[in-house]
Structures are given as C-alpha cells and as structure tokens.
Amino acid sequence: MKFDHIFIDIDDTLFDFSKAERASLENLFNKHGLPFDDEFLAKYRKHNLKLWQNIERGIYTTADLSELRFDTLVDKERFDSHEEYLRFSNGYIDELACCPFVFDDAKPMLDKLYGKCNMYIVTNGVTRVQYNRLKASGFDKYFKKIFISEEIGLQKPLKKFFEYIFREENITDKSRCIILGDSLTSDMQGGRNAGITTCRIVRNKKIEPNSLCDYQITGLDEFVSLVMQGE
C-alpha cells in the first residue's frame, strides 16, 4: 500500500449530492405547496455555493444555515411566524437525511480498501444528515472514525482541522496520508494546508490541471489502483 491513512469527503465524492439536493428540495417544496422548477434550483445552487464558501472561510457556521438557506429565495412573510420559516428551512435537512444516493463506484472502492488501510470521513456537512446517510447506506462500518466539522468546531480547509485528526489518531508520517474529495477549496486546499497528498475526483467534467491536486481521477476505481500501488 502506498498510503496507510485515507481521508474521504462525502458529498459529490461518495454520495451524489446534486441528485439528493434536487430530490430533497422538490419533496420539501411539494409538501409546502411551493413551486419548484429548474430555474429555482439554479438560483438556489448559486446562493448555496456562496453560503458554503463562507462556511469554509469561517464567516458562517453550519448552525447559521437554518436562517440563511432560503434567504431571499422564498418569501418569509408567507409563513405564520419566523419559527415556522425555520421549521420549513430545517425540513430540508430531514429530507436530505433520507436521501443516500450513492455513486455506483463507491461501495466497490470501500470494499477493496477496507482492512488494508485506515479510512476516515472528513466532511463539512451537517452532522445529522451525514450520520443518517452513512448509516442508511451501510457505509459507516468502513470507517475508523468520522470527522465532522460541526462536531469538532473546525472545518476543511483549515490546517487545524487536519492537525486535530493527526493528534486524535496519533498519525505522525504525513507522507502516508492522502485526501480524496471533489472540492478544490475545501478538500484539495485542505490537503495542501495539512501537507498531505491530494486526489480530486472529477465526475462528468473535463480534467484541467490544477496545482492543488497531486492526482485527478474520473472514477473511484482509479483511486483503488493509486492507493494500492506496489501491492
């Protein structure tokens, strides 16, 4: 094995987040009699991307999401009270927690690597959603530990997020660590900050060279080959 410790992101790495996001929003809006279409979804995604970038920067935390998730996107006045609006907003989390759409190549990868190295989840996602989906998919059993930013009070791409894990797990040789994720700003930048090898999964997009990525792959089967080099 080329690596002993593998840090794996969840959303858009193991789970098809776009699919889950769409289904969750659609379910929620249908339940509340609100219109939902592609145009709204595009607007929501733009808004949500900005929110998450601000979470990565430490400007917001995931606790602020209830308030801000649909800010300016839905008319808050249509709800009887602000509490009602917050309940509606958090309803999205309930929907999402029930949507473990996994990519086809995720389980085969976990099966092949399980027992050969230590696998850890590293995610900035919402705690309840991530635990629910890991459990529902049966993926939780593959991981030695699950590190969720909301629980440890630090987020990717902070160096401190990774240093916390190194300390917790007594990891001293960083050359034996690799991070697998889809995001340049949180996963690849985080790996760089931590001084470990980085591997980006790029699905349905053209791979462009990027200095943050030591490796870029288009499917998780390639990750297995990469990690098991020399076997």
Ligand SMILES: [Mg+2]
């Ligand atoms: Mg991700």
